[in-house]
Amino acid sequence: MSTPIGSGPTPSPTEIPADELAAASSVPESQGRLIWRRFIGNKVAVASIIILLVIILFSFSAIGIGPISGWWKFGFKELNPQMNGGDPTLSLVPQFLGGDGVSLGEHPFGQDRIGKDYFAMTMRGIQNSALVMVVLGLIATVLGVVVGAVAGYYRGMVDAVLMRITDVFIVIPALVIGSVVGQWFGSLGAPVLAIMLGFFSWMGIARLVRGEFLSLREREFVEAARVAGASDARIIFKHILPNAMGVVIVSATLIMASAILLETALSFLGYGIRSPDVSLGLLISSNQSAFQTRPWLFWWPGAFIVSLALLVNFVGDGLRDAFDPRHRRFKLSKMRETQPEPELEREP
Template identity: 60%
Template sequence: MTTPTPIAPQPGDHHDLVENTENAIELKEVEGLSQGRIVLRRFVRHRGAMIAAIVLLGIVVLATTSIGWGPIPGWWKHTPQDMSPIANPRGAPTLSFSGGLVVGEHPFGQDNIGQDTFARVMRGTQQSLLVMVIIGALATTIGIVMGALAGFFRGHLDNVLMRLTDMVITIPVVMIGAILGFWVGGASPVTLAVALSLVTWTSMARLVRGEFLSLREREFVDAARVAGASSFRIMFKHMLPNAIGVIIVNTTLLMAAAILLETALSFLGFGIRYPDVSLGQLINEYQTAFATRPWLFWWPGLFIVSIALCVNFIGDGLRDAFDPRQRRIPSKRKMAKG
């Protein structure tokens, strides 16, 4: 009698075994938890998102507490409008790491008239963050309403709303933003943010429309309709919570794009203008000094890049947390242990 020949393991079997084991462990860990707790646990385990959230929180706290906000005073001794004698040659930063951290009177340096760059960068960070949050909130709201109406009612209303969306999409956002920014750029950052929100809602509207087109065919929508619920109650009470994952993730991406749009417009002179301050306006103001006093250019640029990257990493973590199909590839160490 012949002995059965053992089947050799295939190259992908070990990877599949490890992945299935990890999936089973994850399912066991989240058993009995609410959907919100599951999403929170997945988000907290995303290292990049957590580091980005901590860094972004630190930037917000630093910007709001250092020079104060509105009537609330800050702990920094200079304001964005203060002019002091030049401390270092050419206004070089007093911040030093040699022999220990030394902050000094002007850690980010001074401009040619003696204004403290740290105070101005903090003020610009406040304004840019304010514009980013308002654009994110208002553009998301407009996109949700437009997309929900188009996806739920379909027909002629869908055609009208989507043709309007397509018309806004075909025109470059920077060009529309430049026109709107030229009209309201000298006004408050709130006015500028509201104007820019009118041209940045289109991607959210298309995504929400796609979600609502899919959700309107689900059984719970039919059950709510049979129970006598109105169309608006079905849309915003039953369907919207099921699309919240896509909305939150794309809101973070929208906010990251918003701060870059505000920076670009302010750099071109169509956004926030002097005597007010934003990070893009600072780069525009100090661009001619890049060769001789580069610190005036570096610090606003560093905060712009940091904020945009942090928001993008947070959005990446939220995407993984809300999407159960997202699986991280096991590391070599985990595969070796398996």
């Protein structure tokens, strides 16, 4: 007599393979966790954000900020007697290789022509670049999200008016707008300059957010929110915007990278941060005449300008890949390595 299907002894947990238990007990991961796993899987992006944070924290801890002093003994405004002709005292060659050993010396980055410590000045320039990057990025992102969300959600006349205003600003080169803003507000310091530049840097992200809202506003969950009586503001900020955060975050990082280069260019041209404060672009501009005789005055600020911009761009690329649902570099097959392929039963 044949045994009915489904009858028979139930296998004990010890008889079930461990991989089948893991597959049966697995819970689908949330979208946020998948994004985090994709970003962590991007080694270049993770290394970039770590190095970026180390550089910024190092600059603030070295010379301090405001009334808080740092561990470095010289200030960026302090005049000192020139030592060794202002040459850098940084040594990275060990003694067993014929060098002076690994040491910073009194002035590791050298001194400028009037005796100021170039290490402290470079750290101050990094501080201002980081401050402009964050403040400008936040203001431009907030304004761009608001304008793009309103235009994409309401469409019609509202969309037409807001996009025409956006087109007027977007056709003017950023350097031209920055020069006018810097001429008026550059002498007031990096925070004020960053705030004013942020008011003229929102156009690109506004167009991207508008496109996302035009697509998302037709989805079923938006219609359900309208039927439930949700207000327009609640639908925009509680239902649609969270689904567009990928575009917002990626665009914000790209704006921050552009902010570093914009501030550097304005300071180099004399329309950005002014003396006695310091920026990386101003350091290069102030020492143009010493390019042949003391090239290290260009090496340090130039190296940090390129490094900061590249690191922020690498982080932005990693975020873009993490938020992109069509991402291919992150292999989902690794998450299912413990799940065996089902075997088809063969009839006798």
